[in-house]
Amino acid sequence: MPDKKETAQGRYRALAFVKGESLAKEKDSQVSEDELHTWPYLVRKEFLAVIIVMIILMIWSIALDAPLEEPSDPSLTPNPAKAPWYFLGLQEMLVYFDPWIAGVIFPSLIVMGLMVIPYVDINPKGNGYYTFKERKFAIVTFCFGFHVLWILLIIVGVFMRGPGWLWFWPWEEWDSHRIVAETNYDLTQFIGIDSKSLLGSIIGGGIVTIYFFLGMTVPYLLMKMRKSQMLEKLGTIRYSIVAFLFWSMLGLPIKMVLKLVLHLKYIWVTPWFNI
Amino acid sequence: MSNKEGKEKLNIRELIKAKGIPGAIKDLTLNSQVWRSFFRHGLEDTPKTRMQTVISNSFLHLHPAKVKRHAPLFKYTWCMGGITFFTFLLLTITCVFLMFYYHPNVRDAYWDMKGLEYHVPFGLLLRNLHRWGAHLMVITVWFHMFRVFMTGSYKPPREFNWGIGVVLLVFTLLLSFTGYLLPWDQLGFWAVTVGTNMARATPGLGHEGPFGEMLGMTAYNDIRFALLGGSMVGGNALLRAYIWHCVGLPLIVSAFLIVHFWRIRKDGGISGKL
Incomplete structure (x- = not known):
C-alpha cells in the first residue's frame, strides 16, 4: 500500500520512487547524444517549410489562374472528355x-x-x-x-x-x-475459333487461369527446389498474395504489348464479362 | 513560481525605480495571473523550458519533446508528410472563405465562380490557392508514400500506420475529385461524368458491370445512382459532391489524421532506424 504523508505542499500519494537522474536536464550537454530538442530544432524547420510552401503557392496562384471553362452543358460532350x-x-x-x-x-x-x-x-x-x-x-x-x-x-x-x-x-x-x-481480334480468333463460342470461352478462360497458375506455381517450385529460406519464412499464404498481386500488376503491361503489337482485343470472352 | 505573497505586493514605485517603466510593465505582465495562466513556463532558453514549450502547448504537443537527431533531416522526411498536412489546413481555411460565396445549385454555381473572379476582392486568388493547393496536396501525398516506402518505414511496428496512410491517400483523391465538380463548368462536369461512369461497371453493383443485370441493377438503382443522386450528373450530384467535399470527407479524413499522427508517436517517432 502506498504511504500517505502530510507535507508542507499538502497531501500526496507516493506511487513509486525511482532513483536516478531527472529527465529534465538543466544543461544542453546532458541531453543525450542521439536526441535533439523538438523546440527549436524541428519546429523551426517545419516553420521554414511552411513559409516556402506558402511562397510557392502564392506565386503559383498569382501567375496562373485556376481553369474555368464554359458553363456545363450535358448536351455538348468535349472530345476527349478527360x-x-x-x-x-x-x-x-x-x-x-x-x-x-x-x-x-x-x-x-x-x-x-x-x-x-x-x-x-x-x-x-x-x-x-x-x-x-x-x-x-x-x-x-x-x-x-x-x-x-x-x-x-x-x-x-x-x-x-x-x-x-x-x-x-x-x-x-x-x-x-x-x-x-484498326481492327482488333480476340485471342481465339487467331487460331480460327469464334471467341464468343463455348469453346472459345473455355480456351480464353483456360489461358487466364494458366497464366495465374503458372505464374504462382513455377516460382514457388523453383524456390522450393533451391530450398529458399525466403519462401520458408514467407509461408504459402503470404507467397500466394504476393504472387497474385505481382502477376495481376504485370497483366497490364502484358496486355498493353499484346494490344499494341498483335491488335489483341480480349483474351477471354464470356456473356458476362471480357478480359 | 518564485513570486511569493511578499514579492507580489512589491511597491510599484520601487519596481519602476529598479527596472524603468518598460521593465516594470514587462515584469508585471510576466508575473500577472493572466499571463501565467496562458504560459506555464518561463522564457529563458534552457533545455527544461525547451521541453516545456512543446509539452505545454496543445499544438506543438503533436511532437514529442525530443526527437531523434536525424529526424529533422530533410533527406529522411523530404518534409512531405508535414507539407501534406499543411496543405490540408490551408485548404480547410480557404474552403471556409470560398463557402461564403458559393451556392451549390445548378443555377448559381458557375456564376459564383465568375463572381469570385470579378466581384470578390482577392476572390480569384482565393480560388487559385484552393485549386493549386489541392493539386499540390495530391502530389505531396504521393511523394510522402514514396519516401516512406524508400526508407522502409512501413515495416514493423509501423504496418498499421501505413494502412491508415493508404486510406488517407484514397480520401485525398476523393476530396480532390468531389471538388472538381463544384465549379460546374464543362471541365468538371465531364471529368466527373467520365469518373462516375466507371461505377456503372462495378461487378455486381453497377448496371453495366459483370453480373450487374443478373442482380437486378438498372441505371436507377445501382451504385452510380447512389453516388450521383440520379442517373446522370445534375443538381443532386452537385449537392452530394458539395456535402461530401466540404463536410463528409473532411470529417473522415480528420479522424484518420488523428490516428495517423498518434500512431507515429506510438510507433517510434518520425523516420529513421528503430
Whole structure:
C-alpha cells in the first residue's frame, strides 16, 4: 500500500520512487547524444517549410489562374472528355481493359496491394534507412508500379491523348477528324475459333487461369527446389498474395504489348464479362 | 513560481525605480495571473523550458519533446508528410472563405465562380490557392508514400500506420475529385461524368458491370445512382459532391489524421532506424 504523508505542499500519494537522474536536464550537454530538442530544432524547420510552401503557392496562384471553362452543358460532350489528371492513369487503362477492370478491379487491387505491403514484406532489413541492396525485389516492384504504371500512364493520359483518345504528341495539332483504321481480334480468333463460342470461352478462360497458375506455381517450385529460406519464412499464404498481386500488376503491361503489337482485343470472352 | 505573497505586493514605485517603466510593465505582465495562466513556463532558453514549450502547448504537443537527431533531416522526411498536412489546413481555411460565396445549385454555381473572379476582392486568388493547393496536396501525398516506402518505414511496428496512410491517400483523391465538380463548368462536369461512369461497371453493383443485370441493377438503382443522386450528373450530384467535399470527407479524413499522427508517436517517432 502506498504511504500517505502530510507535507508542507499538502497531501500526496507516493506511487513509486525511482532513483536516478531527472529527465529534465538543466544543461544542453546532458541531453543525450542521439536526441535533439523538438523546440527549436524541428519546429523551426517545419516553420521554414511552411513559409516556402506558402511562397510557392502564392506565386503559383498569382501567375496562373485556376481553369474555368464554359458553363456545363450535358448536351455538348468535349472530345476527349478527360478525368482529373490524377485519375488519367486509370482512364488510360481503358484502352486495354474494360471499365470493370480498369475502373474498379485495378483501383481496388492497387489500394489492397498497398495495404498488404507491410504484412507480406517480411524482410527485416531496410527499416528506417535507405538501401537498395538489401531489398531489391521490393523496391524494383514498387517503383515499376508507381513510376512506370502509375506516373507514366498519367503523363501519357495528360499530354499524349487527343480526340478519340488517339495518340497526339504535345507539339501536334489535335485533329478531331483523324481516324485510325484498326481492327482488333480476340485471342481465339487467331487460331480460327469464334471467341464468343463455348469453346472459345473455355480456351480464353483456360489461358487466364494458366497464366495465374503458372505464374504462382513455377516460382514457388523453383524456390522450393533451391530450398529458399525466403519462401520458408514467407509461408504459402503470404507467397500466394504476393504472387497474385505481382502477376495481376504485370497483366497490364502484358496486355498493353499484346494490344499494341498483335491488335489483341480480349483474351477471354464470356456473356458476362471480357478480359 | 518564485513570486511569493511578499514579492507580489512589491511597491510599484520601487519596481519602476529598479527596472524603468518598460521593465516594470514587462515584469508585471510576466508575473500577472493572466499571463501565467496562458504560459506555464518561463522564457529563458534552457533545455527544461525547451521541453516545456512543446509539452505545454496543445499544438506543438503533436511532437514529442525530443526527437531523434536525424529526424529533422530533410533527406529522411523530404518534409512531405508535414507539407501534406499543411496543405490540408490551408485548404480547410480557404474552403471556409470560398463557402461564403458559393451556392451549390445548378443555377448559381458557375456564376459564383465568375463572381469570385470579378466581384470578390482577392476572390480569384482565393480560388487559385484552393485549386493549386489541392493539386499540390495530391502530389505531396504521393511523394510522402514514396519516401516512406524508400526508407522502409512501413515495416514493423509501423504496418498499421501505413494502412491508415493508404486510406488517407484514397480520401485525398476523393476530396480532390468531389471538388472538381463544384465549379460546374464543362471541365468538371465531364471529368466527373467520365469518373462516375466507371461505377456503372462495378461487378455486381453497377448496371453495366459483370453480373450487374443478373442482380437486378438498372441505371436507377445501382451504385452510380447512389453516388450521383440520379442517373446522370445534375443538381443532386452537385449537392452530394458539395456535402461530401466540404463536410463528409473532411470529417473522415480528420479522424484518420488523428490516428495517423498518434500512431507515429506510438510507433517510434518520425523516420529513421528503430
